[in-house]
Each structure stands twice: as C-alpha cells, then as structure tokens.
Amino acid sequence: MEDIEMTPRAFLIAATATALSLPAPAPLRADTGDVVKLGIAAGAFFCMANPGRCGLGGNRQTQPSGTPQRTAAPAPAPRAVADPTVRTDQQALNYFGYEAGGADGVMGRNTRQAISRYQTYMGYPATGQLDLYQRQTLVGAYNWAQAGRGAAYPGIYGQELLRAYQTETRGGDYCRETGRCPVQGASAGQTTQPRLPEMPTPSASMANACASSQMVTNASGPVLTPAGITGPDRARQAMDEQFCSASSYALSRSENLLDGSGMTDQTLSENCRWVVDRMADQIGQLGSRSAVELTEAADRRVRDIGADMRQITDAATVCLGYGYRTDDARVALASALMLVGTGARPYAELVGHHLRGGYGTARNPDQAQGWYDIAFDALDRGADPAVRPSQSGERVAVMRAALRTGGLSGGGNATSATGTGMPNFNLQQN
Template identity: 50%
Template sequence: MTTAISGLALTLPAERLRADDLGKVIVGGAILCAVTGCLKGRSQGGNQHRTTRRAGDPTVRADQQALNYFGYDAGGADGVTGKQTRAAISRYQGYMGYPVTGQLDTYQRQTLVGAYNWAQSGGNATYPGIQGQELLRAYASHSRGGNYCQETGRCMGGGYPAQNNYGGAPGYPGGNGLPPQTGYGANGTMPNAAPAYPQPVAPQGAAQLPTQVMTTGGALAGFELPDSSGNRSIADHCQTVKMVSSANGGAVRSPAAIVNPTQALDEQFCSASTYAVSSTESMLSGAQVTDDQLTQNCGKVVDFMAAETDALGTRPAADLTAAAQQKTRQASPDGNTQGLVQTGEVCLGYGYRTDDSEVVLAASMLLVGAGARPYAELLGHHLRDGLGVQADADRARGWYDTAFSALDDGATPVFLPSQSAQRVAIMRAALTGGAPAPELTGASTAGAASAPAALPSFNIGN
C-alpha cells in the first residue's frame, strides 16, 4: 500500500488552502498522506500513543466500565482497547442501530457513558422493570425528552397502557402492557396484589425540547421526530427512524408498500449514510489513519466548499452544481478528478461516523462537483430533514432530481448498488406522496456524463 501511493504524499500546509491548492494537496496526498503516515511528526506521535495505551486511557476505561455494566463484556477495565473491547463496542452499536465499526464516535460515547452515569445516579428508578441493555434505549428516549414507558408500555406498573399489542411475544407487553414472563399471569393479567410504582417524573432542571414536532404518522402513530433545527443529530434521527421501521415490521421494500412517504425517504437516507460509513471504513481498513488526521484533512474540504454549502438554503441545485463543478475544475485543471472523489468519499463516511453534518455536506458537494452526481441524493435528504441546514423540501427536490437524472443516464450507483433501482423507485414514489412517480428528466442531467465509470478507491489492496 505504501509503495502504491507514497509517491503522492505531501506535507500538509499550515495556512488555509486556496482553491487552486486544494486539488494539488488532495490529489497529492491530503488524505493519502494520512494513509501512508507521512504527516510531519507522525512517528513521534505514534510512540506517545503507544505509551498512553500501556498506561491505560481513562476514556477507554470509562467506556469499558459502561459496556460491562450494560452486559457487553469488554473484559477488565484496563483502559486499553483490545479485541474484546472492540467486539463489545460492536455489539453495543448493533443494538442501538448505529453503524457497526468497533470504534465509538463522540455521540455514541456520550450516549453510552451518559446512560451509565444516569443509571448509577438512580435515574433508571423512574423506569421500573427496565434493566440491562434496554436501559440504553430508555436513556436515549429520556435524553430527548421522551418517556420510554409511555412509548413502549414495557414498564411494570405505573398505569402505562400498551400502545402496541405484540401478542405476548417474548420480551414484549401483553394486553395490559406487562411482559408475560414477569409472573403476573400467562396472559399478562395483573393480580389485585400487584405493587404500585410511582409515576415517572422528569428531573428538575431538565432541558425542554421544542414543542413543535414532526410525527411519522401513517402506520405507527405516536412516535415523534424533533422539529427541524439545522443542529440535529444524524445518529439520533436514524436511531428513531430504525425504531419506527422495526415496529412497522421492517423497512419499505417497494413503492406499493409506502404508507408514510416521510418514513420511506428517511429509511433510504439512513441506509445510504450507513453504507457511506462502511465504505470509508473498508477503504481505510488497516491503514493506521487517526481521527485527528481525518479531522484535519476533512476540515480543509469544509473550508473549500464553504461558499456552496452556505448557499444550500438560498440557491437552486442546478446553480450550486455548476458552481461546485467549476471550483473542482480549478482545483484539478488536468481534468483528473479521481483524487477529489476519493477524498470526498473518505470524508463523507467520516462525517457520518462522527455525526458531523458540516463535513457531510461539504464532502457531498465536493463529490457532486467532481462529477459523482448520484451523491446529490444526500443533499436532498439533508435539506428535507433539516440536518445541518434549514429544512426546505422544495429545494431538496432539485438535489433528488440531480441524482436520479444521473442514474437514468447511466452513472454508477454509489449506495447499495444491487438495490439501486429499488431505492430510486421508492424515493420517487415517496416524493410524489406514495404513488409511483414518472421518470424524471431535465436540466439536472447536465454534466452527468462526466461521472466516473466506477467507484474510485485508494488502491489499498495494492
């Protein structure tokens, strides 16, 4: 791997990049330099990191304590991330619906350690009967102002009616909201002597969420998504989407199955973001890239595309696509945009893994400008949901059309390629209210022919 790309390695400049420098740095090694370990001072920093690991990292130790508390066996809390700790993190991520990477990002760690501290301080007392891993979901609901008992009916006593009857399936409430295996009768019938539990109360000083909400509606009334604010967590949003999908019996698989268009579009968005994370992790697997290096390099992409991403709420998709294309041509005057595409893909997955909408929007805009038009789908999702940008469904449609037109013209799918036709059909139908949508054509196809014939890679295998 080092032999294949070390010739492209450059030392990152300390000063802010100009547009004409970015192409040289990115194509020449802004990300690749991180992959080959050629950043100045890397060797010394690596030695310091190994020393820290031997001494035990207090952050890792806290992670291990929390994982062990919730039943994910991370081994001894020694502050060293090993195979057992990574496996425990992966199980935690899978349970919570996060991308399974074996590495905690900031949001995932805050949820894990926050839930542990909350439980240790007695916060879980307001959720009688909820314990172990399920406390993580109760805490996630609690932290966004919800009430897990009322949402699921799974708490013992407290007068919480079951909102969904799962027919007494193991681990789910019976007709009165009580799990059958708790000893209150084979059919979940509570005896007269059943103990009473206090009504959950919100802690004093708890932050109040906006009262205006956007409900999923359709097949599962009662679940709510926070109102668009531009500062919402992507991970939290997708966790809620996955909970609703699970309660609905699974994600929508065809246009005819759409009951709630918003939920159908959100399912496609979350699957695309998860795929982007997996793609980045695969590209950088074994490359010894640190998050600090990725943060530094992807920050330069944010600076480079700032003018275009700042205008997402004021300018139409066609105008911004043209502006981004012109900027990438200036950065790569020889017309070879492969390095820009590779950089955009790495930063895209990293942005989703770290729950950073600013990085995601900049990387998506860079990819669209470099000719990979199918990535415009993500800009549509973010505009529609208000993730990192003020929600604007009308402007979002222009970005969806840009992506669909590129795919119609033969561009290579970039998300779940084997399911691309199905995904596009679902999104088109959802955007028109659930009915099958006509084929979309128009000016948004301009430049689609320049999309790369295949997904680029770092050639790490070589």
C-alpha cells in the same frame, strides 16, 4: 500552489496506505483505482518475503523418486481477521468502563458482553450487537470525549459522559437539567453550570433521526417496494429509511478506504475541515439557488482546487463516512457536494436528504426535490450508483414513489423530537 492545496494530497497518501498494510489482498471494489493495484502488489511482496506462508518455493525440498511422502502436519486454524470497526467499538467501550478486553478488532465473548452492558445502561435491548444508531452514539461520544469536550461537564466521568453527550446532541444542557457538574471549590451542596458554546445554526441530529426511523420500521415493517407506500406516513418512513441506509453505506465505504492506514480521528477531523472550507460557499447558498446552479458551481469549485481528481474523490468519500460516523452533518454535506462537483451526480441524492431533514443546513424540502431529480436523472443515464449499487434500481423506485406521495415532508426534527443538533458542529464558516 498554495500550501493548503497540499492537504488533500497528504491526506490521501495516508488513506491509500490502506492496501499496503494488508497481509493479503482483500475483496476489491471496481472503483478503487490505484488502491487495487497497490493491494495486489502488497500481497505479492508479502509472499516473496514470506514464501513459506504463501506456499511458494522457500524451504521445500524435493523427495527422491520412490521415497514415501511425509504427511503434512495439519494446518493451524485460521486466525480471525481484525475488523477496524470492531476495534473502534472496543476502544470506546473500554474508555467508558465496559471492559471489552484488548482492542484487537475481533468480536468475542468479552466484547459482546461489554456491548450488552452498554446497551443496558443506555436503555437499549441487550442484544450484544450494535445497530447503526447505538454505534454512532458510542463512537460519537468517544470521539467527543477524546477531543476534550467532556471538560464542559466537571465531575462527570465514565458512563455518565455518555448521558452528557446524548443530551448535548439534542441541544440540551446536561448540567442544568440534572443539577450535577459540581465545580471544584464550590460550597457543599452548591453546583454551578458551565456555559456551553452557543450553536448559531441548529442542525438536526442524523443519529437521533435514524434511531427514530428504526423504531418506526420495527413497529410497522420496512418499506421495500413502491407498493408498500400507502400514504404520506409510509412515504416519509421510506425516505427516512433510504437516508439512513445511504449514510450507513457511506460510513462503510469510508472505513474500507481507511482500513490499516493508521490515520487518527484528529487527523481526519483536520483534513475533513478542509473539505468543509472548500464547499462553504455552496452550502451557504443551498436555500437560495437551484440545484442545477449549485451543481455547476460545485463543478467549478472542484476544478479550482487544482488537485488530482482521484485524490479529491477519495478524500470526499472518506470524509463523507466520517461525517456520518461522528454525526457531523456539516462534514457529510460538504463531502456530498464535493463528490457531486467531481461529476458523480448520484451523490446529489444525499444533498437532497440533508435539505429534506435539515442536516447541516436549514430544512428546505422544496429545494431538496431538485437534488433528488439530478441524482435520479444521472442514474437513468447510466451513472455509477453512489449508494448500494446492487439495490440501486429498487431504492430509486421506492424514493420516486415516496416523493410523489408526500415523502418530502418529515425527516430531521420532524422524525426526532430530540434532534436539535450538536454544539460542536462548527456550522458558521467565514
């Protein structure tokens, strides 16, 4: 097997290490396979090594019969459990100068105050709690800066980098639009603008689209049932809401798999590019071949990889959420296609959303319908839902009604006037 085919194995070894890092078994999902077994084993090993902390044997002594029992000392208050999402938020807040304290993964007063300061600077309501778009912007800007992308904006530091990042995500040029970014050595009063990388294939920003969707929802109320779809506008709103709900769920599943693995974003980025490379041909044909044809092509491509199917599934699941977290539509789209190729047909819904909104590919609502049909048909036949299993029936009913009422139009740039994409999406594949 070629060296490149070893990449997903190495990748998933780190991801599977999630369970082994837990001090006790966490709530388990039915689809985690060996990860569940490893989590249970890790808990057992922990208790054997630390009997006093698990209430097992150890230093306990048997009291003679009739001896008064000593009253046990009050148990210490349980320690707050670290949340990897909160830890990432704290790292990003600290990086941009909003002092959240130590990145311990525990939401406290300092973190809430830091979030409020970030929200105030960005013009959001200062609630002290991040919504999906606010987190995507904050963490996306942090990952972008950590990757050295801020170097394109000389003289711009700290909080202002958030502005530069936000401008770049909509396809703008912060230096040119603000007249800032002085180059060292320039004459007083002079500024020059660095040439930003060109983006050959524009892609709508998923984060911006979901922010716009949230504003519409706040103004008119969410579409929760088919009866709430009273015309094309509500139909488009319903489809936007379902995409943003699906991307949020995928992000949570990804973070759940990665919890405690110690995998850096740099490693994630490198391995998720592997997913994009594997599915590049299928992405390139989304506008010219039917959903049925490309589903079969995805099946063949996944079989050709030659790796264990569980490893491929977990790698694609991790990268799907990573793509949504970093607003990298190409990574998310490739991951959804790979999951479809593993036989998990309900993930075709996400491919439909990407085609409808122009996320990582050209907008093509007509082609999107075929992918929705594949997902709905699989669910009708009893396939495991890819998104929010407990709400799957209600979600599908809303989407079917929305698609019948004009919901295929809209999304992407139509929803977000500023969503023209990010130059660092690496959308051209050879």
